[in-house]
Amino acid sequence: MPQVLEFKLPDLGEGLTEAEIVRWLVEVGDVVAIDQPVVEVETAKAMVEVPCPYGGVVTARFGEEGAELPVGAPLLTVAVGSAEEDRAEVPSAAGVAETESSGNVLVGYGTGAPRARRRRVRPEAISASAAAAVVAPDVPRPVSAVVPEVVPGPVAVVSPLVRKLARQHDLDLRQLTGSGPDGLILRADVESAIRAAADGKAGRAAAASAPISPAVSATAQVSASASVPVSSSAAVERIPLRGVRGAVADKLARSRREIPDATCWVDADATELMAARAAMNGAGGPSAGPKVSVLALLARICTAALARFPELNSTVDLEAREIVRLPAVHLGFAAQTERGLVVPVVRDAQARNAESIGVEIGRLTEAARTGTLTPAELTGGTFTLNNYGVFGVDGSTPIINHPEAAMLGVGRIVAKPWVHRGELAVRQVVQLSLTFDHRVCDGGTAGGFLRYVADCVEQPALLLRTL
Template sequence: MAQVLEFKLPDLGEGLTEAEIVRWLVEVGDVVAIDQPVVEVETAKAMVEVPCPYGGVVTARFGEEGTELPVGAPLLTVAVGATEAPASSSPASSGEDGASSAVDEPSAGSGNVLVGYGTGAPAARRRRIRPERVGATAAPAPAVPAAAQAPAPAAASVFVSGSAPVGAGEAAGEVNGEANGRPGPVAVISPLVRRLARQHEIDLRRLTGSGPDGLILRSDVDSAIRRAGEAVEAEPRTAAASVAAEATAVRAGAAAQDAERIPLRGVRGAVADKLSRSRTEIPDATCWVDADATELMAARAAMNAASGPSGGPKVSVLALLARICTAALARYPELNSTVDTAAREIVRLPGVHLGFAAQTERGLVVPVVRDAHTRNAESIGAEIARLTELARTGKLSPAQLTGGTFTLNNYGVFGVDGSTPIINHPEAAMLGVGRIMPKPWVHNGELAVRQVVQLSLTFDHRVCDGGTAGGFLRYVADCVEQPAVLLRTL
């Protein structure tokens, strides 16, 4: 007849009186050999495996992983000399139809109860008693000492036919203990760190270690302790804030009932979708420069004076800036491109289809001047005037609003000096132009009042770096300050 023996946590030496269960190496129903390690514990000095001096069938385990036990407390009970799992451990621990696994190990224990001390023989391969069939009658339970009869959180086991036993209270993912999504014990840099966490009631399984492979360091526990203290101090303020938030929510709810709701549809909705997509997909950056536009304004006045009263339409500042942009894009084609995210390719476009922002009663639209790189300033100006009129009357076709490769945004007409434009998706850049106004400026080494404009370039950082963007913007500024520079490209 099998004899059930109780194995207690042995003296760990060096004056240590307690240890924490880190990981169980056996489960209820396992067959263990003499001096086989059955549990991994951690003390204030080290993490060790504790061998069991008895050979037989494990009938109960005392303490869950993470539990701290004093020396002499029961660890587990073993049925020595049993040929099957005793029924006392669980109704389903008996063999199925009388079939069972024999215990080959000797029934006598080794007597070794010191950590790390054993016979030196290789541990026998773990074997598990086959689960009892549902509805089978349990075998009579042998006499069990009072210590083994005491219920323990991990002692009782529940069998699912064809599966391993799972201890009561050990939910899925907790049998081996999961730390930050990984099974097994929590890895800490030293037992002292574990003790510090226990003293301050910090759950190590909720911490993400900053050490190698997620190792929890002293600094991780200190940070958790500090956060816990701040949370306690903030509780009174949180309560007051909750009351204030409730009052604010009530007022906001009342105000929301009277608020006007405007559907995002039509032109406004299309603009919202495009701008949101641009901000989401394009990693943009902006650079800007102030330029002396005095010479450009003088050149424009000379052009319009030369055409005479009936010599044709006047050339606008926007048309001149558009022509400067096409010349700059010829020098810096990286900015006349788009990004194919699916293929992870930058697509440089052969022609410049220049968009310009136009504000209308129906919202912001961006008409496109086709083949702007083949046009002169007068032709571009005439096309801008034609498309602007169509935009104001709401007669622009979809083809006239799509297909742009670069956009020019003249927000100076609104009386502002600068801006950081949002790129017109899927283009790669946009040039913004502020108002041209008299400002003090150093000209030819002397302080003078000049016509100054701020230029800003927002570009997709995927297609080029700051050097290219800066070169483009500097060339545009040079053409604004000295229109003769543009003659080289005409």
């Protein structure tokens, strides 16, 4: 006899307490295998596919796409029967045993069973005892318990921001033709459809408000319009602070509240650094390996500077009133994505050369762009490098990424007049700014760190001592 089991939103780790449903991967009536992903959720850290530890027939789902659920809230219910009953109902769903489950809830930590092909079971095929268990008083009413007649196909959308924007404006993505590669639906496609829908509504409203009879006098029209107040401003838009944006807001507010930060900055001549990079990437031809980026070189300079000034690779334990110096440099770098600002972390950067750091930065940047960074890749940083020069600005006073002790900001590298060897010349100049926690060190240490970084930018040969 089938038994209905309830699967709740699991603890996804890293202190996360809630998640937003981005996309359901199964419908009511589908047969699922043990550890098969059933829903895609977005947390404050990353996008995660959540597998169900039970194998059987989905009898109910809880929560619509876009809904935010706390950890422990019901996700779905599954009717689990004996292996003989499952084979009788659905021959291909072999191996589903009564109350059998993996006990795992995260992708990559399951039993390794292959994902079963999705099968739809007619509602009448579920036994009466299973149906009775679904509507029992101790099980909440599902948001959607009706099997749709038409199963929608996949939508060519990669960005969760595009999906969210479409949901906010009640736009059916399946009615759009994407302008991206292979028909990929881009944000511009959604915004264009939203504008078209708004123009259509405005036209219908104008037609509905046209005078019914031409006999109405101009005086009467002016009097009527004067009696109705007209707002000169557009409707106020409210954007929820949740997901990545909410996590960033909380962290920045906590940093400003708890950390007594200070900023120092210096202009540096980066001409020799750019020449060294060109020489590195030009040596050896096509077989020389991946190109070394400016960000990778700056990251390697940071690890060398932190070896000389370990005070800045630390954190503050408020309860113990201690400064905790950290042995490894887990270097975070700020990356702007469609989901918002994220800070992927290069682990053990102090043990990597510039090429290795560059490869890892490239991998993490691509994962950030596609929204596939894991929570582990977004946490545990000890020092952050922020290249805001990509936005075309020279300087900034960055906010420290709590609970770290410092952040190095890098402006754009731009040609400027500069005194070089006693003569005025046009050089490639960059502004470097260091925001640091004044509790972990004084200005002398922070200035020494920043000066060493600037010296390495101006004279890259200084790094040969530490390579």
